[in-house]
Amino acid sequence: MMKIFSIGDMVNISFLDWSFSIHSVFKEVINLETQYGIVSFVLKSIGGGPNNIVVDSLYENFDSFVFKKEIKFDLSNVPMYDSTFHFCNADKIYLMNNIYKLEYILINESNSKSAAFLLDEKRLENFKTPLEINLARRIQIGFQKLLNFDISAVKTLKGLGYGLTPQGDDLIDGFIAALFFYETCFNISTYRLRKEIYMLALTNNKLSNTFLYYTSRGLFYERFKNVLLSLVSGENIEHTVKSMLAFGETSGADILTGFLKGIKILLEGGSALCQ
Amino acid sequence: MPVKGIVKKGAYYDSVTLMLVARDATKLDGIEDVALMMGTLQNKSILETSNMLLQEFKDAQDNDLLIAVKGGSEELVEKALKEIEKLLSKGKSSEESQSDFVPRSLESALKVMNDANLVLISVAGKYAGDEAIKALRNGLHVMIFSDNVPKEKALLAKQIGYEKGLLVMGPDCGTAIINGAPLGFSNVVERGDIGIVSAAGTGLQEVSSIISNNGGGISQAIGTGGIDMKDYYGGLSFLTGLRALIDDPQTKVITLISKPPSEIVLKKLKDTLKTTNKPVVGCFLGADESVVKDLGALPAKTLEEAALLSVSLSKGIPFESFKKEIDEREITIKKEAEELAEKVKQGRKYFRGLFQGGTLAYETELILTEMLGKIYSNVPLKEEFRLKDSWKSEKHTIVDLGEDEFTVGRPHPQIDFQLRNKRILEEAKDSEVALIYLDLVIGYGTNMHPIEDFVPTIEEVTKNGEVIVMVNVTGTDKDPQDKKAIMKALRDAGAVVYDRNAYATKVAGNVIKLIGA
Numbered sequence: 001m002m003k004i005f006s007i008g009d010m011v012n013i014s015f016l017d018w019s020f021s022i023h024s025v026f027k028e029v030i031n032l033e034t035q036y037g038i039v040s041f042v043l044k045s046i047g048g049g050p051n052n053i054v055v056d057s058l059y060e061n062f063d064s065f066v067f068k069k070e071i072k073f074d075l076s077n078v079p080m081y082d083s084t085f086h087f088c089n090a091d092k093i094y095l096m097n098n099i100y101k102l103e104y105i106l107i108n109e110s111n112s113k114s115a116a117f118l119l120d121e122k123r124l125e126n127f128k129t130p131l132e133i134n135l136a137r138r139i140q141i142g143f144q145k146l147l148n149f150d151i152s153a154v155k156t157l158k159g160l161g162y163g164l165t166p167q168g169d170d171l172i173d174g175f176i177a178a179l180f181f182y183e184t185c186f187n188i189s190t191y192r193l194r195k196e197i198y199m200l201a202l203t204n205n206k207l208s209n210t211f212l213y214y215t216s217r218g219l220f221y222e223r224f225k226n227v228l229l230s231l232v233s234g235e236n237i238e239h240t241v242k243s244m245l246a247f248g249e250t251s252g253a254d255i256l257t258g259f260l261k262g263i264k265i266l267l268e269g270g271s272a273l274c275q
Numbered sequence: 276m277p278v279k280g281i282v283k284k285g286a287y288y289d290s291v292t293l294m295l296v297a298r299d300a301t302k303l304d305g306i307e308d309v310a311l312m313m314g315t316l317q318n319k320s321i322l323e324t325s326n327m328l329l330q331e332f333k334d335a336q337d338n339d340l341l342i343a344v345k346g347g348s349e350e351l352v353e354k355a356l357k358e359i360e361k362l363l364s365k366g367k368s369s370e371e372s373q374s375d376f377v378p379r380s381l382e383s384a385l386k387v388m389n390d391a392n393l394v395l396i397s398v399a400g401k402y403a404g405d406e407a408i409k410a411l412r413n414g415l416h417v418m419i420f421s422d423n424v425p426k427e428k429a430l431l432a433k434q435i436g437y438e439k440g441l442l443v444m445g446p447d448c449g450t451a452i453i454n455g456a457p458l459g460f461s462n463v464v465e466r467g468d469i470g471i472v473s474a475a476g477t478g479l480q481e482v483s484s485i486i487s488n489n490g491g492g493i494s495q496a497i498g499t500g501g502i503d504m505k506d507y508y509g510g511l512s513f514l515t516g517l518r519a520l521i522d523d524p525q526t527k528v529i530t531l532i533s534k535p536p537s538e539i540v541l542k543k544l545k546d547t548l549k550t551t552n553k554p555v556v557g558c559f560l561g562a563d564e565s566v567v568k569d570l571g572a573l574p575a576k577t578l579e580e581a582a583l584l585s586v587s588l589s590k591g592i593p594f595e596s597f598k599k600e601i602d603e604r605e606i607t608i609k610k611e612a613e614e615l616a617e618k619v620k621q622g623r624k625y626f627r628g629l630f631q632g633g634t635l636a637y638e639t640e641l642i643l644t645e646m647l648g649k650i651y652s653n654v655p656l657k658e659e660f661r662l663k664d665s666w667k668s669e670k671h672t673i674v675d676l677g678e679d680e681f682t683v684g685r686p687h688p689q690i691d692f693q694l695r696n697k698r699i700l701e702e703a704k705d706s707e708v709a710l711i712y713l714d715l716v717i718g719y720g721t722n723m724h725p726i727e728d729f730v731p732t733i734e735e736v737t738k739n740g741e742v743i744v745m746v747n748v749t750g751t752d753k754d755p756q757d758k759k760a761i762m763k764a765l766r767d768a769g770a771v772v773y774d775r776n777a778y779a780t781k782v783a784g785n786v787i788k789l790i791g792a
Contacts, residue, residue, distance in 0.1 A: 024287040129308040159315025163290025
């Protein structure tokens with residue numbers, strides 16, 4: 001019997017009584033398409049998330065559950081994963097110091113093909129073929145526009161890059177997270193901007209839309225939430241960042257790059273632009 | 276320059292797969308650029324800028340995979356596209372196979388090849404048990420590469436195999452050599468009269484490679500997967516494998532490799548071994564010699580000893596003269612260590628081992644614990660020496676990078692060196708580190724370009740001469756990566772290079788002892 005360790009606070013468990021289908025299957029994640037959106041069954045190594053159900057084994061009995069609907073879950077005693085992030089009255093200088101630590105780890109530890117070249121141009125040497133060079137340039141130009149709060153750049157970035165959640169999407173996700181983080185730390189509303197970026201970024205990539213939806217509402221996956229908590233507390237920064245970097249080939253690094261660039265602009269005074 | 280491509284409708288691949296395949300494909304002869312991207316508007320625009328947007332891509336959707344190749348000639352491009360499809364079908368994370376050219380069931384596979392007698396099963400774990408049972412009921416041997424197989428199904432498969440005398444290698448069996456055919460991660464070894472049963476994957480690779488490199492040959496190398504020796508499974512696959520080797524006329528010497536088996540398994544092994552007069556070498560890493568002797572087998576303390584003893588027996592050399600040779604060799608090991616110890620900069624004292632192979636890490640840990648005492652690890656011999664944080668070394672440390680904590684979202688370290696390379700550079704920055712020890716397992720299934728992907732990191736570390744880098748290469752000269760060239764490149768890069776893990780570990784242990792850590 002599949003053991004459930006935690007259930008995300010945004011999972012509407014009513015989906016279990018309705019029809020649902022498999023969206024995509026990976027080694028450690030099975031994404032289901034339900035009438036309430038994407039619900040992901042994930043292994044512990046992936047961790048909690050607003051729409052994640054963390055289980056001990058993905059494949060044992062899963063066919064009975066998905067295809068035959070023979071298995072009923074007892075969710076009464078399953079802990080809920082809290083994806084919200086609360087904090088206030090951050091010390092700007094303390095935060096900036098921690099953000100520099102994050103930047104150092106990102107530049108030195110992230111995948112050579114990640115978007116961390118936005119932090120250190122020397123890393124552009126890792127992009128060798130004409131296609132890779134074009135991709136990197138397009139990301140550079142698009143993201144710089146977004147950093148200038150020209151949100152039309154979202155259309156340029158969205159869907160750009162490899163994989164089911166392309167690099168451009170991850171950068172946007174990180175940037176939205178920076179807006180929310182700034183709002184939480186300094187009590188300055190970024191709601192309108194977050195919502196506009198999310199609306200502009202919507203495409204028919206349901207998985208990517210789901211990630212952006214939750215981030216735009218300040219709901220975070222466990223690994224990312226841990227990074228944010230370590231930045232305000234100053235504890236375990238290296239550990240949480242490395243754990244985030246192990247997420248996907250470049251996804252973790254790209255989200256963090258988007259976040260880092262965004263929060264630096266905001267802390268350096270760019271908040272005036274976003275209001 | 277010709278560009279060709281294909282659209283795969285609704286094909287979900289993660290970025291790990293796409294980037295690795297694109298990287299490998301770009302290295303193919305005459306290929307200038309390769310794109311494997313989802314068909315988003317933005318990606319299509321990038322392709323257009325790069326002169327790689329084909330007419331057939333224009334209607335593709337966000338969920339379609341676009342594959343485009345630019346190269347020197349139409350022929351080379353066509354060839355590369357075929358290779359990419361092959362690489363994708365190997366690396367596909369999703370369950371469904373997209374290929375139209377392979378049979379989709381065991382039944383149809385048997386129609387195509389009706390004289391087959393072994394089935395390699397590598398489907399999602401939940402299905403693997405049923406497929407194995409189906410194959411066994413058809414009288415076929417099985418190798419189950421898959422893990423996460425429901426344990427009741429795995430046990431049933433092993434029981435059927437045991438009763439019918441059919442091999443059940445696995446679940447989670449990564450390596451075997453059957454009738455000369457390498458399966459999974461394995462090396463190209465000489466054929467001969469030494470048969471191996473192993474419940475340790477890289478242990479089997481190390482022993483079979485050393486045998487082959489030292490004039491011996493392999494009749495059969497049967498992997499069982501590590502879990503087989505657990506009480507629940509009772510070593511059923513190991514016992515079936517052993518019986519097969521006892522009955523095999525090509526096998527004259529039998530070599531057993533495992534971590535120490537339980538009492539129940541040992542009793543069954545003893546009963547089975549009573550039925551043969553063939554010489555048997557037992558290497559139960561970490562077990563007392565008396566355990567092996569009690570089975571009526573000749574004890575080997577290390578994988579290297581197991582291999583060399585097997586070769587000696589195969590060539591008719593008695594056990595005593597073999598032991599004498601091994602004992603005398605300790606002098607050479609100490610001499611090599613003395614020379615290396617002189618090069619260590621004062622203040623540096625710690626050993627750091629970063630491993631691709633679990634069994635190799637385990638063996639090194641056993642040897643060094645005996646020589647140096649406390650060894651910290653993410654897979655410690657004693658719980659009290661578990662690393663607080665696997666990403667951070669403490670004093671003498673051994674890290675098995677093949678453990679789940681390091682493989683989340685990325686390929687195994689035998690395939691992708693990136694994570695270990697970073698860790699090597701990190702360890703080298705630690706002013707207390709004297710020696711960095713690394714294994715490099717080559718052969719089928721592993722990284723095909725170690726010179727490009729691994730050697731530059733070694734060069735980087737050794738350039739200021741402050742840290743000794745020791746590399747043990749597991750593999751043979753016939754492996755596809757060119758072992759000789761790799762060893763030369765590593766030496767040129769400043770590493771001390773060996774091709775036997777136990778030997779290399781002893782040299783390393785002596786270096787650390789000599790510098791007084």
